[in-house]
Amino acid sequence: MRAVYRFLISLNTLFVVFTICAVLALVGSLTLPANLAFFSGIDDTPLFKWLSDAGNLKATWWIFVFIVVLALLATSMALCIVEDLRTGVSRKNILQKLSPQLIHLGTLFVLLGYLLTSAYGLRADVLIGKGETGAIGTNASLHLVDLNARTDENGYFTDWKAVLRFVKDGVESDTMVLRPVHPVRVGGYELFFKSIDMGDEQAALIRVCRDPGAGWALLGGALLLLGSLGLAYIRLRA
Amino acid sequence: MCNVDVFLYADDRAAFIAMLLVLVPAALYILGLSEGKKGFVFFLTGLAVHVASIVFRAVKLGALPLAEKYDNISFMALVMALSYLWLRRRQAVESLELALLPVVATLLAVAGLHKTINTVSPFMNTPWFYMHTFFYFTSYAFLGVGACIGAIYILSGRSAYERLQYRWTLFSWMALSASLVVGGVWFYMAYGTYWLWTSKELWITLTWLLLGLYMHARMTSWMRGRPAAVLGCLCFAAALFTYFGVGAVIPAPPTQF
Numbered sequence: 001m002r003a004v005y006r007f008l009i010s011l012n013t014l015f016v017v018f019t020i021c022a023v024l025a026l027v028g029s030l031t032l033p034a035n036l037a038f039f040s041g042i043d044d045t046p047l048f049k050w051l052s053d054a055g056n057l058k059a060t061w062w063i064f065v066f067i068v069v070l071a072l073l074a075t076s077m078a079l080c081i082v083e084d085l086r087t088g089v090s091r092k093n094i095l096q097k098l099s100p101q102l103i104h105l106g107t108l109f110v111l112l113g114y115l116l117t118s119a120y121g122l123r124a125d126v127l128i129g130k131g132e133t134g135a136i137g138t139n140a141s142l143h144l145v146d147l148n149a150r151t152d153e154n155g156y157f158t159d160w161k162a163v164l165r166f167v168k169d170g171v172e173s174d175t176m177v178l179r180p181v182h183p184v185r186v187g188g189y190e191l192f193f194k195s196i197d198m199g200d201e202q203a204a205l206i207r208v209c210r211d212p213g214a215g216w217a218l219l220g221g222a223l224l225l226l227g228s229l230g231l232a233y234i235r236l237r238a
Numbered sequence: 239m240c241n242v243d244v245f246l247y248a249d250d251r252a253a254f255i256a257m258l259l260v261l262v263p264a265a266l267y268i269l270g271l272s273e274g275k276k277g278f279v280f281f282l283t284g285l286a287v288h289v290a291s292i293v294f295r296a297v298k299l300g301a302l303p304l305a306e307k308y309d310n311i312s313f314m315a316l317v318m319a320l321s322y323l324w325l326r327r328r329q330a331v332e333s334l335e336l337a338l339l340p341v342v343a344t345l346l347a348v349a350g351l352h353k354t355i356n357t358v359s360p361f362m363n364t365p366w367f368y369m370h371t372f373f374y375f376t377s378y379a380f381l382g383v384g385a386c387i388g389a390i391y392i393l394s395g396r397s398a399y400e401r402l403q404y405r406w407t408l409f410s411w412m413a414l415s416a417s418l419v420v421g422g423v424w425f426y427m428a429y430g431t432y433w434l435w436t437s438k439e440l441w442i443t444l445t446w447l448l449l450g451l452y453m454h455a456r457m458t459s460w461m462r463g464r465p466a467a468v469l470g471c472l473c474f475a476a477a478l479f480t481y482f483g484v485g486a487v488i489p490a491p492p493t494q495f
Contacts, residue, residue: 011460018451025444029437029488042435100457103415114433123430156357180360181367181428192430209430217432221419228412235408 008076009083017073024069027062035059044125047118074111077104099230102223109220116213123209125194130202133167140168140187142206145175149198160196162204178206250353252298257350259291260312264346267319267339278326281339285319288346292316298356304371305362311349313372315342317379321406325383331399337386348482366424373417378477380410381449385474388467400467404456407470411449418446437488441480448473 007013032039038059042050047063054060081101089097128134128144135141142164149160159179166173166186178184184191188210195205266284270277292312295303303309322338325331361367384406391399422432433439452469455461461469479487 011454011458014454015451015460018447018454022444022447022451025440025447028435029440029444029484032435032437032440033488039435043431152357154357156355157360158357159360159363181364181424183427183430190430192428194429207430211426211430214426214432217422221422224415225419228415232409232412235405 005079008072009079014073014076014080017069017076020069021066021073024062024066028066031059031062044123046121046123047114070111074108077108081105095230096234099227099234102227102230104227106220106222106224106227109223110217111220113213113215113217113220116216117211118213120212121210122189123207123211126206126208128204128206130204134206136189136208140166140189142191142208143167143172144204147196147198147202147204149196157196157198160193160198162193162196162206164191164206178204252356253354256291256295256298256308256354259287259294260308260346260350263288263291264343264350267343267346270339271335277335281319281322281335285323288312288316288319295354298354299358301358301363302368302372304368304375305358306352306354308349308352308354310371310375311345311352314375314379314382315345315349317376318342318345318382321379321383330402331387331390332394334386334390337389338383341382341386361428364424364427366420366427370417370421370424373413373420377410377413377417378474378481380406380413381474381477384410385471388470391467392464392471397463400463403467403470407449407452407456407473410473411446411453414446414449418442438480438484441476441484441488445473445476445480448476 038054038056042054045053051060051063057064081104084097084101124136126134126136126142128142130144130147133141133143143166144162144164146163147160148162150158152158161177161179163175164178164184165175168187173186176184176186178191178193180193182193190209190211192207192209193204194207197203197205263284266280266287270281270284272280292303292309295309295312299305304313318338319342322334322342325334384403387399387406388403391397391403425434426432448469452466452473455469456466
């Protein structure tokens with residue numbers, strides 16, 4: 001047991017794991033464009049569901065290995081936090097001790113967030129014509145009341161907005177306005193305005209999400225930043 | 239490579255001016271390699287024109303010029319030029335201009351090859367996006383400065399330079415981490431996800447991992463001296479490949495995002 005513990009907190013293990021991750025990222029960056037059609041839906045579905053539906057281990061093996069190696073990395077980081085804080089934290093060295101561990105903890109939370117999203121998340125795109133209704137789930141739908149877009153002199157879209165009603169069990173909500181980068185939360189879903197078609201048949205492409213991991217990832221990001229600031233402070237003082 | 243369309247520029251006066259406004263400082267930065275005060279005057283003139291070019295773009299766009307490749311590369315070059323000025327004042331690295339200014343000038347020349355569109359997509363019209371690009375290209379610039387200092391260390395063997403490279407690379411890693419965090423927030427708000435399985439994202443992760451490897455190796459004294467300096471330089475090479483190479487060498491799929 002002690003040998004396993006020592007192996008997991010060893011720097012050599014960390015370097016090997018980092019290197020394997022980097023190699024896997026390289027393999028993935030070459031595999032993705034080589035199997036474009038196959039991977040086209042990977043970002044539209046939570047990862048684990050996509051993996052279980054996709055099959056084709058020949059193209060996805062590196063993602064499975066990535067998951068295993070990241071699990072090893074997460075375990076190693078968690079143990080390093082315990083190990084480091086176990087040994088001599090004092091008022092004098094608190095920032096020096098805590099900053100790197102906040103970064104580790106933040107990274108752990110980001111990984112946890114993505115794990116939760118991959119396992120329990122929901123992601124679906126709904127294309128709704130103006131004045132029409134699109135189903136989301138079994139008993140809910142979105143009604144697109146109105147759609148507006150602004151363009152510049154070259155015809156590029158500069159802004160757009162959709163006026164929507166959320167309908168659940170036949171009951172309509174008040175109207176709400178959905179704009180790019182301004183998601184709306186309704187009925188346990190988050191809605192994102194993904195794209196717009198202002199041609200003859202005006203329509204909006206709306207992404208519907210449930211993301212149980214987003215909060216953890218955000219918390220992880222905040223801790224990572226906090227730890228980084230601590231490190232920066234130490235370095236600037238040195 | 240990378241959406242280069244120089245001939246179309248001639249039809250677009252603003253884009254042509256934008257191109258000139260980066261090529262002129264690029265030339266002045268090269269002249270900045272001249273010895274003595276003259277060289278420094280060239281450098282400062284180049285810096286002034288460079289700043290003017292960014293102000294010109296900001297006025298043209300009516301927004302912070304950080305959304306297009308032209309602007310991003312120019313901004314990265316500006317941060318490197320300002321870093322050089324700061325290091326020069328502190329007389330921290332001898333002959334730094336020989337390593338750094340050609341990189342800055344090359345970046346500007348590459349920026350000049352990119353056509354400007356002058357429209358900010360609604361998805362980019364948020365402070366999260368601007369913070370993301372600000373930190374991202376600041377990070378690359380710091381990494382570039384660190385790599386130049388590292389290269390000088392490899393040639394000269396002065397250990398103070400290796401420590402300085404570590405410091406710049408540390409700040410680069412911090413800026414990159416900040417960029418990834420705020421970039422994740424921006425992308426989540428725009429598309430409902432903070433991660434994409436694309437070659438670009440994987441290469442950014444690879445760069446971040448390499449930097450993490452360097453930071454751990456250097457902080458724990460597991461690696462010092464020339465091997466550490468080489469690893470720091472490799473991180474910059476990975477960053478450059480992520481930005482310029484992915485899409486050009488590794489085909490990037492057309493994305494719906």
